[in-house]
Amino acid sequence: MSKQHQLEELLQQMTLDEKIGQLIQLATPFFKGAGNDGQITGPMEEMGISEETVRNSGSVLGAAGANQTIHIQKTHLEENRLHIPLLFMADVVHGYKTIFPVPLAVGCSWNLELAERSAEIAAKEAAVSGIHVTFAPMVDLVRDPRWGRVMESTGEDPYLNSQFSRALVRGFQGSNLKNDTLSVAACVKHFAGYGAAEGGRDYNTVNMSERQLRESYLPAYKAALDEGCEMVMTAFNTIDGVPATGNEWLMRELLRSEWGFNGVLISDWGAVKELIPHGIAENEKEAASKALRAGVDIEMMTACYDRYLKELIEEGVVEECILDEAVMRILTLKEKLGLFDNPYRGASERLEKEVIMCEEHRRQARELAEKSCVLLKNNGILPLDKEKRVAVIGPFANSDDILGPWSWLGDRKQAVTLYNGMQKNSAHLTFAQGCEIERVTKEQLKEAIRVAEQADVVVLALGEHSEMSGEAGCRADIQLPLAQLELIKEMQKIKRPIVTVLFNGRPLDLHGVMEESDAILEAWYPGTEGGAAIANLLFGMCTPSGKLTMSFPYSAGQIPVYYNAFNTGRPKDAPDAQERYVSQYLDIPNEPLLPFGFGLSYTTFRYRNGTLSEQKLKKGETISLSVEITNIGEREGDEIVQLYIRDVSGDVVRPLKELKGFKTIHLQPGETKTVSFTISEEQLRYYHRNLQFKSDNGAFIAYVGGNSQQVEGFYFELID
Ligand code: GLC
Numbered sequence: 001m002s003k004q005h006q007l008e009e010l011l012q013q014m015t016l017d018e019k020i021g022q023l024i025q026l027a028t029p030f031f032k033g034a035g036n037d038g039q040i041t042g043p044m045e046e047m048g049i050s051e052e053t054v055r056n057s058g059s060v061l062g063a064a065g066a067n068q069t070i071h072i073q074k075t076h077l078e079e080n081r082l083h084i085p086l087l088f089m090a091d092v093v094h095g096y097k098t099i100f101p102v103p104l105a106v107g108c109s110w111n112l113e114l115a116e117r118s119a120e121i122a123a124k125e126a127a128v129s130g131i132h133v134t135f136a137p138m139v140d141l142v143r144d145p146r147w148g149r150v151m152e153s154t155g156e157d158p159y160l161n162s163q164f165s166r167a168l169v170r171g172f173q174g175s176n177l178k179n180d181t182l183s184v185a186a187c188v189k190h191f192a193g194y195g196a197a198e199g200g201r202d203y204n205t206v207n208m209s210e211r212q213l214r215e216s217y218l219p220a221y222k223a224a225l226d227e228g229c230e231m232v233m234t235a236f237n238t239i240d241g242v243p244a245t246g247n248e249w250l251m252r253e254l255l256r257s258e259w260g261f262n263g264v265l266i267s268d269w270g271a272v273k274e275l276i277p278h279g280i281a282e283n284e285k286e287a288a289s290k291a292l293r294a295g296v297d298i299e300m301m302t303a304c305y306d307r308y309l310k311e312l313i314e315e316g317v318v319e320e321c322i323l324d325e326a327v328m329r330i331l332t333l334k335e336k337l338g339l340f341d342n343p344y345r346g347a348s349e350r351l352e353k354e355v356i357m358c359e360e361h362r363r364q365a366r367e368l369a370e371k372s373c374v375l376l377k378n379n380g381i382l383p384l385d386k387e388k389r390v391a392v393i394g395p396f397a398n399s400d401d402i403l404g405p406w407s408w409l410g411d412r413k414q415a416v417t418l419y420n421g422m423q424k425n426s427a428h429l430t431f432a433q434g435c436e437i438e439r440v441t442k443e444q445l446k447e448a449i450r451v452a453e454q455a456d457v458v459v460l461a462l463g464e465h466s467e468m469s470g471e472a473g474c475r476a477d478i479q480l481p482l483a484q485l486e487l488i489k490e491m492q493k494i495k496r497p498i499v500t501v502l503f504n505g506r507p508l509d510l511h512g513v514m515e516e517s518d519a520i521l522e523a524w525y526p527g528t529e530g531g532a533a534i535a536n537l538l539f540g541m542c543t544p545s546g547k548l549t550m551s552f553p554y555s556a557g558q559i560p561v562y563y564n565a566f567n568t569g570r571p572k573d574a575p576d577a578q579e580r581y582v583s584q585y586l587d588i589p590n591e592p593l594l595p596f597g598f599g600l601s602y603t604t605f606r607y608r609n610g611t612l613s614e615q616k617l618k619k620g621e622t623i624s625l626s627v628e629i630t631n632i633g634e635r636e637g638d639e640i641v642q643l644y645i646r647d648v649s650g651d652v653v654r655p656l657k658e659l660k661g662f663k664t665i666h667l668q669p670g671e672t673k674t675v676s677f678t679i680s681e682e683q684l685r686y687y688h689r690n691l692q693f694k695s696d697n698g699a700f701i702a703y704v705g706g707n708s709q710q711v712e713g714f715y716f717e718l719i720d
Helices: 003-013 016-022 051-056 066-079 103-109 112-127 148-152 158-173 210-217 219-226 248-258 284-294 304-314 320-336 349-355 359-372 418-423 442-453 482-492 530-538
Strands: 024-027 059-061 087-090 185-191 231-234 264-266 374-378 390-393 429-432 457-463 498-503 519-522 605-612 616-618 622-631 637-647 658-667 672-680 698-705 711-719
Touching: 003 320, 016 024, 016 051, 016 304, 016 320, 024 051, 066 087, 066 349, 087 320, 103 112, 103 148, 103 158, 103 359, 112 158, 112 359, 158 185, 158 210, 158 219, 158 658, 185 219, 185 248, 210 219, 248 284, 264 320, 284 304, 284 320, 304 320, 359 530, 390 418, 390 442, 418 429, 418 457, 418 530, 429 442, 442 482, 457 482, 482 498, 498 530, 519 530, 605 698, 605 711, 616 622, 622 637, 622 658, 622 698, 622 711, 637 672, 637 711, 658 672, 672 698
Parallel strands: 024 059, 059 087, 185 231, 231 264, 390 429, 390 457, 457 498, 498 519, 616 711
Antiparallel strands: 374 519, 605 622, 622 672, 637 658, 637 698, 698 711
């Protein structure tokens, strides 16, 4: 008998309560003897869950550790009448115990291979700890750095986000979930458009056309599903006035019918019950009805399904076949993970000891952190001379708060701080706290000045504590806290070169930092090996290669500012632009302080001899754009070469540039390489007014360069 038939037979045996139980996800504390160390990431509430519901529940949120998960599973299998195994799900976003840089940093590496490896390692450490599903990758496109969760995304570009989405799903899931018990199922989130919350305020309204949603925000979710992602998590926000978690168009018409997704859909934490405050359900019963009919299979951490689904089905308000479909999807996922054959899957205390935080995992975390840092400014002070006396000053100088807000089981005590890392490279280090994240005392400043005066160069380690970022970590003012700006001013008086290292989860307004520093290295939250990676970069053991995947605004007043914007009818930089009546601010520039794709190196790359193979691109054929790149500096380095394309005139307005390709090359000093990009008609397709996804014949410009502003353009025409 086929597995499908076996599952259908099992479904036939299930009572209504047992079916509904599969749709209930509970946090660890609900399970006997599980302890209270389960991860709680949302508003916990008195859910009034019965013992019977626990016995019938289908999955657990936030349990971890082979011992704990084996115990919960064993107890559950004894108590569940049909011995249906639990699914264990948790947020393993950028590492389990070995924490990698936050995804926004990983995005800046433009390194899909290392990203995939990081997900593979995270999956391995999670799987031996008994986790079956991770709530990742988060692929929400972001354009507003006030939003706390931009750190969880890979940035503002649909194409790049889609590439990372695929790489992370491959890393988490491997090639065979059933046989590879050191993989985990991925759950792409948050479906959909969560990053477009108005005002950059978490959980806020999202308002955009279906066309823009399809053009910019949906591609990365679709990429995850095309890569075989097993689960989808609904977003908290509305889409065109309907909350995603109750949005039948989004989940049934688009996700299931149009995209053909038949995996499991889980709500975000409490999002089913939140249909009430959103205002499309009067009570939990209506919320349960709307969410299930819209397509939510598992309700996370509220009890609308538990309390009302039975009644709704017995009253005929919700058809039992809808419930059966949801149960079958959940049972099928359990089957895909091999849980009916082996409910403990990869959980193993022995393997935990062998695998978790092993040296190879730490080395990979260090390498990815080195590639994820972005050199924003350098007047030549970097790389540091190891013989120089270096004062390391600031709230992050020796801080272990460098794992980021979604590091859950990451152990900060295991993190390599900046000071620890630098000690390995220099015997002439001194330290001063300088200030706290948001407070400074005269004594701290006095001590910092004293230490700085005895040094040749000052490394200022500044930033946001991890609670100033992440979920519900939104900031209207995205400058560094005043205490830190005051510290910079005091350090300037000492007349020593200042190297500023930033630890933060978002693009910042760098007023008070950019002018005042001789060099700036953006380190984001660099993870367990962060301090070691940064030290290697500062002392030139490796050369920075990261490039921004999210624009740094000139100030918060510019937000949203992103590279793939439209030209408008009165572009400020048009040749015939008037003085006043153009699209501009009276008080700040239009351009971001630092654009998408920007990042410096310790060497210099010269682009020249760009050529298009043809001026005309015939449908069904391709042309190529080639460019010669020479390392004209004294140090070897990596350069991320970018290809952008502009559709000069379309059925709707088209972005000034769209990333369509990138390649990383390594060049020795004096070395030249030619990089070629293939351009095809498929890359020119977009959503028309009637939502048809196709290209138009006509004029295009292909751009190649080292960032979205420093490019050379080449005209070509698409013809039949
Ligand atoms: C949180 C987050 C979501 C996470 C979930 C479970 O509210 O929005 O990303 O996966 O709860 O922890």
